[in-house]
Amino acid sequence: MPEILLATRNAGKIREIRRMTAAGGWVWHGLDALPDVPAAVEDGATFAENARRKALHYAQATGLYTLADDSGLEVDCLGGEPGVHSARYASTPRDDTANNRKLVAALAGVPLERRTARFRCALALARPGELLVETEGVVAGLIIDEPRGDNGFGYDPHFLIPALGRTTAELPPDEKNALSHRGQALRDMLPRMEAHFQAEGQRGV
Ligand code: IMP
DSSP: OOEEEEOOOOHHHHHHHHHHTGGGTOEEEEGGGOTTSOOOOOOOSSHHHHHHHHHHHHHHHHSSEEEEEEEEEEEGGGTTOBGGGSTTSSOSSOOHHHHHHHHHHHTTTOOGGGOEEEEEEEEEEEETTEEEEEEEEEEEEEEOSSOOOSSSOTTGGGEEETTTTEETTTSOHHHHHHHSHHHHHHHHHHHHHHHHHHHHTOSOO
């Protein structure tokens, strides 16, 4: 497989994507290895748009195949917020604890059955100047006030999967990945990436 830049500095995402691809022989480079590359502007209206922008930006800047993940939480009774603002919902720089506190405060007085929400993940693969593959995954849940669980990251301690009676922070990593928005998007992405690289018959850009 060619070497691919994973265009995110979010340690939680990197951990999950590396774990889900560990058996496949994929070689990922993190953005941390490239401190001089300027950050992409993430002001798109949708996760898909931001993923596309990030993939194209970092592919162009580095000359590498680049996989970008843009993801976050949509809460129905908040009109889809925090949505594309998920990382910096409460403040800049990002602060998961402050985000979760703001989310719980925004839902004060809302009964559980109206706290429907979903995590959405958009993935985009690009090479310099060309968008190659896009996928998306969603997982539905309910937002609870009291945080539960130590796994995962971000909003996971407040994201209850009703059928399991557990938050995504209470699920072991493999269980979260099996049902998560990121897991779905990646399972759709990987065979399409493989097919692309096979068709190209090359090992790099
Ligand atoms: P990004 O890294 O700028 O795309 O920010 C995504 C934000 O969405 C993260 O900082 C989290 O707050 C949230 N998010 C995305 N995926 C997950 C997840 O799997 N669990 C919990 N929070 C997530």
